[in-house]
Amino acid sequence: MKMLEVKNLCISFGGLHAVDRFDLSIDKGQLYGLIGPNGAGKTTVFNLLTGVYKPDEGIVKLEGKDITGLKTTEINKAGVARTFQNIRLFKEMTVLDNVKAALHRSYRYQTLTGILRLPAYYKQEKAMDEKALELLEVFDLAGESEVLAGNMPYGKQRKLEIVRALATNPKLLLLDEPAAGMNPQETGELMETIRFVRDNFEVTILLIEHDMKLVSGICEELTVLNFGEELTHGKTTEVLNNPEVIKAYLGE
Incomplete structure (x- = not known):
């Protein structure tokens, strides 16, 4: 069974086909890559997959289950998590609390329990602290658990965003330009992090990226979008050497 199947996905804005008859398997x-020039429709695809937009046509299936048009929270509960091109951490909260915010889906207590600080509240908070610290330890961030997220170096903020997404226990992780704004050393570390996540968390990864070194280094297959339509798809090396792909990127 496929982790993700997308058939004939379409959406238009003001008569413009932002995504047109898009298929993905x-x-x-x-570890799969979705690439294309700026404005090709890549982030729109992510927004369709995560419920930010509802498609005009098409079907999205996660492990055979139809999740087309569900709310963002429902799609997240089904097992889809994402990061964003522009980091969306709670920068005035600690590293630990950023991860705990994502854990609240799994650790629940009644509102009154929280207001009155009943024993169940402390039990759940303790469990979340332990789980969050466990995740941070895996990614060498536990020592900075009490640091404000906004005070961390850029590369570590990117890593924290991935950790927070993993805290929702996803089956499918969508990474939206994770290398954006990174220097070469940070990008190299990011590549190792992404490989580690895929291999150790049993998660399937779909990423949008413009850094072709990262794409060629970790993606097994690629789909190329251009003007909202698929240009080609296949093995990474073949796709990156495709004359039509080179033309689309260079604008020739």
Whole structure:
């Protein structure tokens, strides 16, 4: 069974086809890339997959389950998490509390329990602290658990955003330009982080990226979008050497 199957996905804004007849098929455990020039429709696809937009046409299936048009929260509960091109951490909260914010879906207590600070509240808070610290330890961030997220170096903020997404226990992780704004050393570290996540968290990864070194270094297959339509798809090396792909990027 495929982890993600997308068939004939379409959406228009003001008569403009932002995404038109888009198909995508990703195997469980795969590390897949979605690339294309600026304005090709890549982030729009992510917004369709995560419920930010509802498609005009088409079907999205996660492990065979139809999730087309569901609310963002429902799609997240089904097992889809994402990061954003522009980091969306709670920068005035600590590193620990950023991860705990994502854990609240799994650790619940009644509102009155929280207001009155009943024993169940402390039990759940303790469990979330332990789980959050466990995740941070895996990614060498536990020592900065009490640091404000906004005070961390840029590369570590990117890593924290991935950790927070993993805290929702996803089956499919969508990474939107994770290398944006990074220097070469940070990008190299990011590549290792992404590989580690795929191999150790049993998660399938779909990423949008413009850094072709990162794309060629970690993606097993690619789909190329251009003007909202698929230009080509296939093995990474073949796609990146495709004359039509080169033409689309260079604008020739």
